[in-house]
Amino acid sequence: MKTLRAIFVGVGGRGRTHLGPWVAHERLDVVGLVDINPEYLAQARAVTGLPPGACFASLTDALAAVEADTVVIVVHAQLHGRFIREALEAGKHVMVEKPLTCDLAEAEALVTLAERQHCRLMVTQNKRYLPAARTLRRLLAAETYGRLGFGHYVNYKARGSAYPVSDHMHLWQMAVHELDELLATIDRPVVRVAAREFQPVWGNWPSESTISAVLEFRDGPTISYLSSSDARAVGHEFRVECERGALIHRANRVGDEGHLLFVSRAGEQVLALDPPVDPPGTGPGMAELFARYVLDGVEPEISGRRNLATMRLCDAIIRASQTGQVVEPAGEAVLQPV
Ligand SMILES: NC(=O)c1ccc[n+]([C@@H]2O[C@H](COP(=O)([O-])OP(=O)(O)OC[C@H]3O[C@@H](n4cnc5c(N)ncnc54)[C@H](O)[C@@H]3O)[C@@H](O)[C@H]2O)c1
Structure with a gap:
Protein backbone atom coordinates (compact mmCIF):
# COMPACT_ATOMS: atom_id res chain seq x y z
CA MET A 1 0.00 0.00 0.00
CA ASN A 126 -12.65 22.14 9.70
CA LYS A 127 -15.58 24.20 11.03
CA ARG A 128 -17.61 23.71 7.85
CA TYR A 129 -17.67 19.95 8.52
CA LEU A 130 -19.26 20.17 12.00
CA PRO A 131 -22.76 18.67 12.37
CA ALA A 132 -24.68 21.97 12.77
CA ALA A 133 -23.17 23.41 9.58
CA ARG A 134 -23.86 20.20 7.61
CA THR A 135 -27.46 20.00 8.88
CA LEU A 136 -28.18 23.61 7.96
CA ARG A 137 -26.57 23.14 4.58
CA ARG A 138 -28.73 20.09 3.84
CA LEU A 139 -31.97 21.83 4.94
CA LEU A 140 -31.19 24.98 2.95
CA ALA A 141 -30.18 23.08 -0.19
CA ALA A 142 -33.43 21.06 -0.10
CA GLU A 143 -35.48 24.23 0.70
CA THR A 144 -37.20 22.11 3.37
CA TYR A 145 -38.75 25.24 4.90
CA GLY A 146 -38.91 27.25 1.66
CA ARG A 147 -36.42 29.62 0.11
CA LEU A 148 -33.75 31.36 2.18
CA GLY A 149 -34.39 35.09 2.62
CA PHE A 150 -31.97 36.55 5.13
CA GLY A 151 -30.43 36.00 8.54
CA HIS A 152 -27.68 36.76 10.98
CA TYR A 153 -24.51 35.07 12.20
CA VAL A 154 -23.16 36.33 15.53
CA ASN A 155 -20.27 34.96 17.52
CA TYR A 156 -19.04 36.37 20.81
CA LYS A 157 -15.70 34.83 21.78
CA ALA A 158 -14.33 35.94 25.16
CA ARG A 159 -10.72 35.02 24.44
CA GLY A 160 -9.30 37.19 27.21
CA SER A 161 -6.09 38.16 25.38
CA ALA A 162 -4.87 38.98 21.91
CA TYR A 163 -3.71 36.43 19.30
CA PRO A 164 -0.04 36.41 18.26
CA VAL A 165 0.77 39.80 16.75
CA SER A 166 -0.49 40.21 13.21
CA ASP A 167 -2.66 42.53 11.16
CA HIS A 168 -6.39 41.76 11.09
CA MET A 169 -5.90 39.19 13.85
CA HIS A 170 -9.54 38.31 14.44
CA LEU A 171 -10.18 38.00 10.70
CA TRP A 172 -7.33 35.57 10.06
CA GLN A 173 -7.59 33.59 13.27
CA MET A 174 -11.34 33.28 13.85
CA ALA A 175 -13.54 34.96 11.26
CA VAL A 176 -11.90 32.98 8.44
CA HIS A 177 -13.46 29.83 9.97
CA GLU A 178 -16.90 31.41 10.29
CA LEU A 179 -16.87 32.93 6.80
CA ASP A 180 -15.82 29.56 5.41
CA GLU A 181 -18.70 27.96 7.33
CA LEU A 182 -21.13 30.54 5.93
CA LEU A 183 -19.97 29.90 2.37
CA ALA A 184 -20.37 26.16 2.91
CA THR A 185 -23.76 26.37 4.61
CA ILE A 186 -25.41 28.78 2.21
CA ASP A 187 -23.48 27.13 -0.61
CA ARG A 188 -23.35 30.00 -3.06
CA PRO A 189 -20.94 32.87 -3.55
CA VAL A 190 -21.05 36.25 -1.82
CA VAL A 191 -21.48 38.98 -4.43
CA ARG A 192 -21.27 42.18 -2.33
CA VAL A 193 -19.76 43.07 1.02
CA ALA A 194 -19.98 46.05 3.38
CA ALA A 195 -17.83 45.77 6.49
CA ARG A 196 -16.18 47.41 9.48
CA GLU A 197 -13.21 45.92 11.34
CA PHE A 198 -12.68 47.59 14.70
CA GLN A 199 -11.82 47.39 18.40
CA PRO A 200 -14.45 47.87 21.10
CA VAL A 201 -14.00 50.94 23.33
CA TRP A 202 -12.02 48.80 25.81
CA GLY A 203 -9.90 47.28 23.01
CA ASN A 204 -6.11 47.43 23.27
CA TRP A 205 -5.16 44.55 20.95
CA PRO A 206 -2.45 45.13 18.32
CA SER A 207 -5.06 44.87 15.54
CA GLU A 208 -8.81 44.58 15.10
CA SER A 209 -10.64 42.06 17.30
CA THR A 210 -14.14 42.59 15.94
CA ILE A 211 -15.91 42.59 12.57
CA SER A 212 -19.35 43.69 11.53
CA ALA A 213 -20.34 42.99 7.92
CA VAL A 214 -23.28 42.71 5.59
CA LEU A 215 -22.87 39.82 3.16
CA GLU A 216 -25.09 39.65 0.10
CA PHE A 217 -25.15 36.18 -1.43
CA ARG A 218 -25.93 35.41 -5.06
CA ASP A 219 -29.67 35.66 -5.85
CA GLY A 220 -30.34 37.89 -2.87
CA PRO A 221 -30.03 36.21 0.54
CA THR A 222 -28.31 38.64 2.88
CA ILE A 223 -26.58 37.77 6.16
CA SER A 224 -25.69 40.26 8.85
CA TYR A 225 -22.41 39.08 10.37
CA LEU A 226 -20.97 40.15 13.73
CA SER A 227 -18.02 38.41 15.32
CA SER A 228 -15.53 39.31 18.05
CA SER A 229 -12.72 37.56 19.90
CA ASP A 230 -12.72 40.34 22.54
CA ALA A 231 -16.27 39.87 23.85
CA ARG A 232 -17.02 39.88 27.56
CA ALA A 233 -19.09 36.67 27.48
CA VAL A 234 -19.43 33.70 25.12
CA GLY A 235 -22.38 33.31 22.77
CA HIS A 236 -23.17 32.09 19.27
CA GLU A 237 -26.27 32.27 17.13
CA PHE A 238 -26.73 31.59 13.43
CA ARG A 239 -30.29 32.28 12.29
CA VAL A 240 -31.69 32.00 8.78
CA GLU A 241 -35.19 33.08 7.84
CA CYS A 242 -36.84 30.82 5.30
CA GLU A 243 -40.28 31.27 3.75
CA ARG A 244 -42.05 29.05 6.31
CA GLY A 245 -40.01 29.83 9.45
CA ALA A 246 -36.59 30.36 10.96
CA LEU A 247 -33.76 27.92 11.56
CA ILE A 248 -31.70 28.90 14.59
CA HIS A 249 -28.44 27.34 15.72
CA ARG A 250 -27.29 28.41 19.22
CA ALA A 251 -24.25 27.45 21.28
CA ASN A 252 -23.21 29.02 24.56
CA ARG A 253 -20.03 27.28 25.58
CA VAL A 254 -16.69 26.85 23.82
CA GLY A 255 -16.70 23.47 22.10
CA ASP A 256 -20.46 23.12 22.55
CA GLU A 257 -22.17 21.55 19.54
CA GLY A 258 -25.26 23.59 20.50
CA HIS A 259 -28.80 22.95 19.38
CA LEU A 260 -30.80 23.64 16.25
CA LEU A 261 -34.38 24.93 16.33
CA PHE A 262 -37.07 25.44 13.72
CA VAL A 263 -39.37 28.28 14.79
CA SER A 264 -42.57 29.31 13.03
CA ARG A 265 -46.04 30.61 13.88
CA ALA A 266 -46.93 27.01 14.79
CA GLY A 267 -44.32 26.92 17.57
CA GLU A 268 -40.80 25.76 18.21
CA GLN A 269 -39.28 22.42 17.33
CA VAL A 270 -35.82 21.07 18.24
CA LEU A 271 -34.18 19.46 15.19
CA ALA A 272 -31.70 16.60 15.50
CA LEU A 273 -28.25 17.38 14.12
CA ASP A 274 -27.02 15.18 11.29
CA PRO A 275 -24.37 12.64 12.31
CA PRO A 276 -20.81 13.73 11.51
CA VAL A 277 -19.92 13.40 7.85
CA ASP A 278 -17.42 10.80 6.80
CA PRO A 279 -14.67 11.66 7.54
CA PRO A 280 -15.68 13.77 10.56
CA PRO A 300 -11.97 17.98 -0.82
CA GLU A 301 -14.06 21.12 -0.30
CA ILE A 302 -11.02 22.55 1.50
CA SER A 303 -8.43 22.19 -1.24
CA GLY A 304 -6.26 25.29 -1.63
CA ARG A 305 -7.97 26.02 -4.95
CA ARG A 306 -11.45 25.91 -3.45
CA ASN A 307 -10.35 27.79 -0.33
CA LEU A 308 -9.65 30.84 -2.51
CA ALA A 309 -13.37 31.68 -2.26
CA THR A 310 -12.92 32.08 1.49
CA MET A 311 -9.69 34.05 1.03
CA ARG A 312 -11.48 36.35 -1.44
CA LEU A 313 -14.27 36.98 1.05
CA CYS A 314 -11.75 37.80 3.81
CA ASP A 315 -9.95 40.13 1.42
CA ALA A 316 -13.26 41.80 0.51
CA ILE A 317 -13.94 42.45 4.21
CA ILE A 318 -10.55 44.16 4.56
CA ARG A 319 -11.13 46.30 1.45
CA ALA A 320 -14.70 47.17 2.39
CA SER A 321 -13.60 48.21 5.87
CA GLN A 322 -10.63 50.23 4.66
CA THR A 323 -12.51 52.06 1.90
CA GLY A 324 -15.91 52.37 3.59
CA GLN A 325 -17.44 51.16 0.34
CA VAL A 326 -19.39 48.13 -0.81
CA VAL A 327 -17.05 45.77 -2.68
CA GLU A 328 -17.25 42.55 -4.65
CA PRO A 329 -15.09 39.62 -3.54
CA ALA A 330 -12.34 38.99 -6.07
CA GLY A 331 -13.50 41.98 -8.10
CA GLU A 332 -11.98 45.40 -8.18
CA ALA A 333 -15.30 47.15 -8.82
CA VAL A 334 -16.45 49.56 -6.16
CA LEU A 335 -20.22 49.52 -6.46
CA GLN A 336 -21.60 52.22 -4.21
CA PRO A 337 -20.83 54.11 -1.03
CA VAL A 338 -22.10 52.52 2.22
N1 LIG B 1 -8.60 24.66 13.08
C1 LIG B 1 -8.62 25.05 14.32
O1 LIG B 1 -9.62 24.91 15.03
C2 LIG B 1 -7.37 25.69 14.92
C3 LIG B 1 -7.23 25.82 16.30
C4 LIG B 1 -6.05 26.41 16.79
C5 LIG B 1 -5.05 26.84 15.92
N2 LIG B 1 -5.24 26.69 14.58
C6 LIG B 1 -4.19 27.13 13.64
O2 LIG B 1 -3.01 26.38 13.87
C7 LIG B 1 -1.85 27.16 13.57
C8 LIG B 1 -0.92 27.15 14.76
O3 LIG B 1 -1.58 27.69 15.89
P1 LIG B 1 -1.09 27.33 17.35
O4 LIG B 1 -2.16 27.86 18.24
O5 LIG B 1 -0.69 25.90 17.43
O6 LIG B 1 0.21 28.25 17.48
P2 LIG B 1 1.35 28.10 18.56
O7 LIG B 1 2.10 29.38 18.47
O8 LIG B 1 0.76 27.67 19.88
O9 LIG B 1 2.24 26.88 18.03
C9 LIG B 1 2.97 26.98 16.88
C10 LIG B 1 4.15 26.01 16.90
O10 LIG B 1 5.04 26.41 15.87
C11 LIG B 1 6.35 26.48 16.41
N3 LIG B 1 7.08 27.48 15.62
C12 LIG B 1 7.03 28.83 15.69
N4 LIG B 1 7.83 29.38 14.76
C13 LIG B 1 8.41 28.37 14.09
C14 LIG B 1 9.34 28.32 13.01
N5 LIG B 1 9.84 29.41 12.44
N6 LIG B 1 9.71 27.09 12.56
C15 LIG B 1 9.22 25.96 13.12
N7 LIG B 1 8.34 25.96 14.15
C16 LIG B 1 7.94 27.16 14.64
C17 LIG B 1 6.17 26.86 17.86
O11 LIG B 1 7.30 26.53 18.65
C18 LIG B 1 4.95 26.02 18.20
O12 LIG B 1 5.29 24.70 18.52
C19 LIG B 1 -2.36 28.56 13.22
O13 LIG B 1 -2.42 28.68 11.83
C20 LIG B 1 -3.77 28.60 13.80
O14 LIG B 1 -4.62 29.44 13.05
C21 LIG B 1 -6.35 26.12 14.08
Whole structure:
Protein backbone atom coordinates (compact mmCIF):
# COMPACT_ATOMS: atom_id res chain seq x y z
CA MET A 1 0.00 0.00 0.00
CA LYS A 2 1.29 3.48 -0.87
CA THR A 3 2.09 5.62 2.16
CA LEU A 4 2.52 9.39 2.36
CA ARG A 5 5.55 10.42 4.39
CA ALA A 6 5.27 13.79 6.11
CA ILE A 7 7.52 16.36 7.70
CA PHE A 8 5.58 18.26 10.38
CA VAL A 9 6.43 21.96 10.86
CA GLY A 10 5.16 23.23 14.23
CA VAL A 11 4.46 20.43 16.69
CA GLY A 12 3.79 22.43 19.87
CA GLY A 13 0.24 23.82 19.91
CA ARG A 14 -2.37 22.79 17.37
CA GLY A 15 0.23 20.60 15.64
CA ARG A 16 -0.16 18.00 18.41
CA THR A 17 -3.80 17.40 17.48
CA HIS A 18 -2.76 16.52 13.91
CA LEU A 19 0.21 14.33 14.84
CA GLY A 20 -1.80 11.53 16.52
CA PRO A 21 -4.16 10.91 13.59
CA TRP A 22 -1.21 10.92 11.15
CA VAL A 23 0.69 8.37 13.22
CA ALA A 24 -2.42 6.17 13.56
CA HIS A 25 -3.43 6.37 9.87
CA GLU A 26 -2.55 3.31 7.83
CA ARG A 27 -1.73 5.31 4.69
CA LEU A 28 0.09 8.23 6.37
CA ASP A 29 3.44 8.37 8.13
CA VAL A 30 5.45 11.01 9.98
CA VAL A 31 9.16 10.97 9.11
CA GLY A 32 10.44 14.37 10.28
CA LEU A 33 9.67 17.00 12.92
CA VAL A 34 10.48 20.71 12.72
CA ASP A 35 10.08 23.20 15.57
CA ILE A 36 12.13 26.01 17.09
CA ASN A 37 11.31 24.76 20.59
CA PRO A 38 13.29 21.62 21.62
CA GLU A 39 10.74 20.75 24.32
CA TYR A 40 7.99 20.46 21.74
CA LEU A 41 10.24 18.30 19.58
CA ALA A 42 10.87 15.96 22.53
CA GLN A 43 7.12 15.67 23.19
CA ALA A 44 6.44 14.99 19.51
CA ARG A 45 9.13 12.28 19.47
CA ALA A 46 7.24 10.54 22.27
CA VAL A 47 4.07 10.53 20.13
CA THR A 48 5.76 9.46 16.89
CA GLY A 49 8.57 7.23 18.17
CA LEU A 50 11.01 9.11 15.91
CA PRO A 51 14.72 9.35 16.83
CA PRO A 52 16.53 12.64 17.64
CA GLY A 53 17.99 12.54 14.13
CA ALA A 54 14.52 13.15 12.67
CA CYS A 55 14.16 16.47 14.52
CA PHE A 56 15.14 19.81 12.98
CA ALA A 57 15.04 23.53 13.75
CA SER A 58 14.31 24.45 10.13
CA LEU A 59 12.30 23.02 7.24
CA THR A 60 15.26 23.59 4.94
CA ASP A 61 17.41 21.21 7.02
CA ALA A 62 14.60 18.65 7.26
CA LEU A 63 14.02 18.65 3.49
CA ALA A 64 17.74 18.11 2.91
CA ALA A 65 17.98 15.20 5.36
CA VAL A 66 14.70 13.28 5.17
CA GLU A 67 12.87 11.67 2.25
CA ALA A 68 9.29 12.88 2.37
CA ASP A 69 6.30 13.41 0.07
CA THR A 70 4.42 15.95 2.15
CA VAL A 71 4.86 18.88 4.51
CA VAL A 72 2.25 19.54 7.23
CA ILE A 73 2.36 23.18 8.41
CA VAL A 74 0.90 24.12 11.80
CA VAL A 75 2.67 27.32 12.79
CA HIS A 76 1.45 30.87 13.35
CA ALA A 77 -0.65 32.05 10.41
CA GLN A 78 1.80 34.72 9.27
CA LEU A 79 4.44 32.04 8.60
CA HIS A 80 2.18 29.84 6.44
CA GLY A 81 3.00 31.44 3.09
CA ARG A 82 6.77 31.14 3.51
CA PHE A 83 6.66 27.45 4.48
CA ILE A 84 4.06 26.53 1.84
CA ARG A 85 6.29 28.06 -0.84
CA GLU A 86 9.39 26.25 0.37
CA ALA A 87 7.54 22.92 0.48
CA LEU A 88 5.95 23.33 -2.95
CA GLU A 89 9.23 24.42 -4.54
CA ALA A 90 10.73 21.19 -3.18
CA GLY A 91 7.91 19.27 -4.92
CA LYS A 92 6.03 18.30 -1.74
CA HIS A 93 2.29 18.14 -1.16
CA VAL A 94 1.11 20.48 1.60
CA MET A 95 -1.48 20.30 4.35
CA VAL A 96 -1.68 23.64 6.20
CA GLU A 97 -3.78 24.85 9.11
CA LYS A 98 -6.16 27.73 8.52
CA PRO A 99 -5.85 30.38 7.20
CA LEU A 100 -4.19 29.40 3.91
CA THR A 101 -2.21 32.67 4.18
CA CYS A 102 -2.88 36.18 5.51
CA ASP A 103 -2.90 37.71 2.02
CA LEU A 104 -5.10 36.93 -0.99
CA ALA A 105 -2.48 37.61 -3.68
CA GLU A 106 -0.01 35.31 -1.92
CA ALA A 107 -2.66 32.58 -1.60
CA GLU A 108 -3.48 32.82 -5.31
CA ALA A 109 0.20 32.63 -6.23
CA LEU A 110 0.67 29.53 -4.06
CA VAL A 111 -2.34 27.77 -5.57
CA THR A 112 -0.86 28.46 -9.01
CA LEU A 113 2.52 27.17 -7.84
CA ALA A 114 0.93 23.98 -6.47
CA GLU A 115 -0.71 23.33 -9.83
CA ARG A 116 2.54 23.95 -11.70
CA GLN A 117 4.39 21.56 -9.38
CA HIS A 118 1.61 18.91 -9.63
CA CYS A 119 1.35 19.05 -5.84
CA ARG A 120 -1.79 18.95 -3.69
CA LEU A 121 -2.49 21.79 -1.28
CA MET A 122 -5.19 21.51 1.41
CA VAL A 123 -6.25 23.89 4.22
CA THR A 124 -7.62 22.27 7.39
CA GLN A 125 -10.64 24.53 7.53
CA ASN A 126 -12.65 22.14 9.70
CA LYS A 127 -15.58 24.20 11.03
CA ARG A 128 -17.61 23.71 7.85
CA TYR A 129 -17.67 19.95 8.52
CA LEU A 130 -19.26 20.17 12.00
CA PRO A 131 -22.76 18.67 12.37
CA ALA A 132 -24.68 21.97 12.77
CA ALA A 133 -23.17 23.41 9.58
CA ARG A 134 -23.86 20.20 7.61
CA THR A 135 -27.46 20.00 8.88
CA LEU A 136 -28.18 23.61 7.96
CA ARG A 137 -26.57 23.14 4.58
CA ARG A 138 -28.73 20.09 3.84
CA LEU A 139 -31.97 21.83 4.94
CA LEU A 140 -31.19 24.98 2.95
CA ALA A 141 -30.18 23.08 -0.19
CA ALA A 142 -33.43 21.06 -0.10
CA GLU A 143 -35.48 24.23 0.70
CA THR A 144 -37.20 22.11 3.37
CA TYR A 145 -38.75 25.24 4.90
CA GLY A 146 -38.91 27.25 1.66
CA ARG A 147 -36.42 29.62 0.11
CA LEU A 148 -33.75 31.36 2.18
CA GLY A 149 -34.39 35.09 2.62
CA PHE A 150 -31.97 36.55 5.13
CA GLY A 151 -30.43 36.00 8.54
CA HIS A 152 -27.68 36.76 10.98
CA TYR A 153 -24.51 35.07 12.20
CA VAL A 154 -23.16 36.33 15.53
CA ASN A 155 -20.27 34.96 17.52
CA TYR A 156 -19.04 36.37 20.81
CA LYS A 157 -15.70 34.83 21.78
CA ALA A 158 -14.33 35.94 25.16
CA ARG A 159 -10.72 35.02 24.44
CA GLY A 160 -9.30 37.19 27.21
CA SER A 161 -6.09 38.16 25.38
CA ALA A 162 -4.87 38.98 21.91
CA TYR A 163 -3.71 36.43 19.30
CA PRO A 164 -0.04 36.41 18.26
CA VAL A 165 0.77 39.80 16.75
CA SER A 166 -0.49 40.21 13.21
CA ASP A 167 -2.66 42.53 11.16
CA HIS A 168 -6.39 41.76 11.09
CA MET A 169 -5.90 39.19 13.85
CA HIS A 170 -9.54 38.31 14.44
CA LEU A 171 -10.18 38.00 10.70
CA TRP A 172 -7.33 35.57 10.06
CA GLN A 173 -7.59 33.59 13.27
CA MET A 174 -11.34 33.28 13.85
CA ALA A 175 -13.54 34.96 11.26
CA VAL A 176 -11.90 32.98 8.44
CA HIS A 177 -13.46 29.83 9.97
CA GLU A 178 -16.90 31.41 10.29
CA LEU A 179 -16.87 32.93 6.80
CA ASP A 180 -15.82 29.56 5.41
CA GLU A 181 -18.70 27.96 7.33
CA LEU A 182 -21.13 30.54 5.93
CA LEU A 183 -19.97 29.90 2.37
CA ALA A 184 -20.37 26.16 2.91
CA THR A 185 -23.76 26.37 4.61
CA ILE A 186 -25.41 28.78 2.21
CA ASP A 187 -23.48 27.13 -0.61
CA ARG A 188 -23.35 30.00 -3.06
CA PRO A 189 -20.94 32.87 -3.55
CA VAL A 190 -21.05 36.25 -1.82
CA VAL A 191 -21.48 38.98 -4.43
CA ARG A 192 -21.27 42.18 -2.33
CA VAL A 193 -19.76 43.07 1.02
CA ALA A 194 -19.98 46.05 3.38
CA ALA A 195 -17.83 45.77 6.49
CA ARG A 196 -16.18 47.41 9.48
CA GLU A 197 -13.21 45.92 11.34
CA PHE A 198 -12.68 47.59 14.70
CA GLN A 199 -11.82 47.39 18.40
CA PRO A 200 -14.45 47.87 21.10
CA VAL A 201 -14.00 50.94 23.33
CA TRP A 202 -12.02 48.80 25.81
CA GLY A 203 -9.90 47.28 23.01
CA ASN A 204 -6.11 47.43 23.27
CA TRP A 205 -5.16 44.55 20.95
CA PRO A 206 -2.45 45.13 18.32
CA SER A 207 -5.06 44.87 15.54
CA GLU A 208 -8.81 44.58 15.10
CA SER A 209 -10.64 42.06 17.30
CA THR A 210 -14.14 42.59 15.94
CA ILE A 211 -15.91 42.59 12.57
CA SER A 212 -19.35 43.69 11.53
CA ALA A 213 -20.34 42.99 7.92
CA VAL A 214 -23.28 42.71 5.59
CA LEU A 215 -22.87 39.82 3.16
CA GLU A 216 -25.09 39.65 0.10
CA PHE A 217 -25.15 36.18 -1.43
CA ARG A 218 -25.93 35.41 -5.06
CA ASP A 219 -29.67 35.66 -5.85
CA GLY A 220 -30.34 37.89 -2.87
CA PRO A 221 -30.03 36.21 0.54
CA THR A 222 -28.31 38.64 2.88
CA ILE A 223 -26.58 37.77 6.16
CA SER A 224 -25.69 40.26 8.85
CA TYR A 225 -22.41 39.08 10.37
CA LEU A 226 -20.97 40.15 13.73
CA SER A 227 -18.02 38.41 15.32
CA SER A 228 -15.53 39.31 18.05
CA SER A 229 -12.72 37.56 19.90
CA ASP A 230 -12.72 40.34 22.54
CA ALA A 231 -16.27 39.87 23.85
CA ARG A 232 -17.02 39.88 27.56
CA ALA A 233 -19.09 36.67 27.48
CA VAL A 234 -19.43 33.70 25.12
CA GLY A 235 -22.38 33.31 22.77
CA HIS A 236 -23.17 32.09 19.27
CA GLU A 237 -26.27 32.27 17.13
CA PHE A 238 -26.73 31.59 13.43
CA ARG A 239 -30.29 32.28 12.29
CA VAL A 240 -31.69 32.00 8.78
CA GLU A 241 -35.19 33.08 7.84
CA CYS A 242 -36.84 30.82 5.30
CA GLU A 243 -40.28 31.27 3.75
CA ARG A 244 -42.05 29.05 6.31
CA GLY A 245 -40.01 29.83 9.45
CA ALA A 246 -36.59 30.36 10.96
CA LEU A 247 -33.76 27.92 11.56
CA ILE A 248 -31.70 28.90 14.59
CA HIS A 249 -28.44 27.34 15.72
CA ARG A 250 -27.29 28.41 19.22
CA ALA A 251 -24.25 27.45 21.28
CA ASN A 252 -23.21 29.02 24.56
CA ARG A 253 -20.03 27.28 25.58
CA VAL A 254 -16.69 26.85 23.82
CA GLY A 255 -16.70 23.47 22.10
CA ASP A 256 -20.46 23.12 22.55
CA GLU A 257 -22.17 21.55 19.54
CA GLY A 258 -25.26 23.59 20.50
CA HIS A 259 -28.80 22.95 19.38
CA LEU A 260 -30.80 23.64 16.25
CA LEU A 261 -34.38 24.93 16.33
CA PHE A 262 -37.07 25.44 13.72
CA VAL A 263 -39.37 28.28 14.79
CA SER A 264 -42.57 29.31 13.03
CA ARG A 265 -46.04 30.61 13.88
CA ALA A 266 -46.93 27.01 14.79
CA GLY A 267 -44.32 26.92 17.57
CA GLU A 268 -40.80 25.76 18.21
CA GLN A 269 -39.28 22.42 17.33
CA VAL A 270 -35.82 21.07 18.24
CA LEU A 271 -34.18 19.46 15.19
CA ALA A 272 -31.70 16.60 15.50
CA LEU A 273 -28.25 17.38 14.12
CA ASP A 274 -27.02 15.18 11.29
CA PRO A 275 -24.37 12.64 12.31
CA PRO A 276 -20.81 13.73 11.51
CA VAL A 277 -19.92 13.40 7.85
CA ASP A 278 -17.42 10.80 6.80
CA PRO A 279 -14.67 11.66 7.54
CA PRO A 280 -15.68 13.77 10.56
CA GLY A 281 -14.61 17.40 10.86
CA THR A 282 -12.01 16.72 13.54
CA GLY A 283 -8.30 15.80 13.51
CA PRO A 284 -8.68 12.28 12.08
CA GLY A 285 -11.07 13.61 9.45
CA MET A 286 -8.53 16.09 8.16
CA ALA A 287 -5.82 13.42 7.84
CA GLU A 288 -8.22 11.16 5.96
CA LEU A 289 -9.34 13.93 3.61
CA PHE A 290 -5.72 14.66 2.77
CA ALA A 291 -4.91 10.98 2.18
CA ARG A 292 -7.90 10.68 -0.16
CA TYR A 293 -6.88 13.87 -1.98
CA VAL A 294 -3.27 12.91 -2.63
CA LEU A 295 -3.53 9.12 -2.96
CA ASP A 296 -7.00 8.72 -4.51
CA GLY A 297 -7.37 12.05 -6.35
CA VAL A 298 -10.57 13.02 -4.49
CA GLU A 299 -10.47 16.80 -4.14
CA PRO A 300 -11.97 17.98 -0.82
CA GLU A 301 -14.06 21.12 -0.30
CA ILE A 302 -11.02 22.55 1.50
CA SER A 303 -8.43 22.19 -1.24
CA GLY A 304 -6.26 25.29 -1.63
CA ARG A 305 -7.97 26.02 -4.95
CA ARG A 306 -11.45 25.91 -3.45
CA ASN A 307 -10.35 27.79 -0.33
CA LEU A 308 -9.65 30.84 -2.51
CA ALA A 309 -13.37 31.68 -2.26
CA THR A 310 -12.92 32.08 1.49
CA MET A 311 -9.69 34.05 1.03
CA ARG A 312 -11.48 36.35 -1.44
CA LEU A 313 -14.27 36.98 1.05
CA CYS A 314 -11.75 37.80 3.81
CA ASP A 315 -9.95 40.13 1.42
CA ALA A 316 -13.26 41.80 0.51
CA ILE A 317 -13.94 42.45 4.21
CA ILE A 318 -10.55 44.16 4.56
CA ARG A 319 -11.13 46.30 1.45
CA ALA A 320 -14.70 47.17 2.39
CA SER A 321 -13.60 48.21 5.87
CA GLN A 322 -10.63 50.23 4.66
CA THR A 323 -12.51 52.06 1.90
CA GLY A 324 -15.91 52.37 3.59
CA GLN A 325 -17.44 51.16 0.34
CA VAL A 326 -19.39 48.13 -0.81
CA VAL A 327 -17.05 45.77 -2.68
CA GLU A 328 -17.25 42.55 -4.65
CA PRO A 329 -15.09 39.62 -3.54
CA ALA A 330 -12.34 38.99 -6.07
CA GLY A 331 -13.50 41.98 -8.10
CA GLU A 332 -11.98 45.40 -8.18
CA ALA A 333 -15.30 47.15 -8.82
CA VAL A 334 -16.45 49.56 -6.16
CA LEU A 335 -20.22 49.52 -6.46
CA GLN A 336 -21.60 52.22 -4.21
CA PRO A 337 -20.83 54.11 -1.03
CA VAL A 338 -22.10 52.52 2.22
N1 LIG B 1 -8.60 24.66 13.08
C1 LIG B 1 -8.62 25.05 14.32
O1 LIG B 1 -9.62 24.91 15.03
C2 LIG B 1 -7.37 25.69 14.92
C3 LIG B 1 -7.23 25.82 16.30
C4 LIG B 1 -6.05 26.41 16.79
C5 LIG B 1 -5.05 26.84 15.92
N2 LIG B 1 -5.24 26.69 14.58
C6 LIG B 1 -4.19 27.13 13.64
O2 LIG B 1 -3.01 26.38 13.87
C7 LIG B 1 -1.85 27.16 13.57
C8 LIG B 1 -0.92 27.15 14.76
O3 LIG B 1 -1.58 27.69 15.89
P1 LIG B 1 -1.09 27.33 17.35
O4 LIG B 1 -2.16 27.86 18.24
O5 LIG B 1 -0.69 25.90 17.43
O6 LIG B 1 0.21 28.25 17.48
P2 LIG B 1 1.35 28.10 18.56
O7 LIG B 1 2.10 29.38 18.47
O8 LIG B 1 0.76 27.67 19.88
O9 LIG B 1 2.24 26.88 18.03
C9 LIG B 1 2.97 26.98 16.88
C10 LIG B 1 4.15 26.01 16.90
O10 LIG B 1 5.04 26.41 15.87
C11 LIG B 1 6.35 26.48 16.41
N3 LIG B 1 7.08 27.48 15.62
C12 LIG B 1 7.03 28.83 15.69
N4 LIG B 1 7.83 29.38 14.76
C13 LIG B 1 8.41 28.37 14.09
C14 LIG B 1 9.34 28.32 13.01
N5 LIG B 1 9.84 29.41 12.44
N6 LIG B 1 9.71 27.09 12.56
C15 LIG B 1 9.22 25.96 13.12
N7 LIG B 1 8.34 25.96 14.15
C16 LIG B 1 7.94 27.16 14.64
C17 LIG B 1 6.17 26.86 17.86
O11 LIG B 1 7.30 26.53 18.65
C18 LIG B 1 4.95 26.02 18.20
O12 LIG B 1 5.29 24.70 18.52
C19 LIG B 1 -2.36 28.56 13.22
O13 LIG B 1 -2.42 28.68 11.83
C20 LIG B 1 -3.77 28.60 13.80
O14 LIG B 1 -4.62 29.44 13.05
C21 LIG B 1 -6.35 26.12 14.08
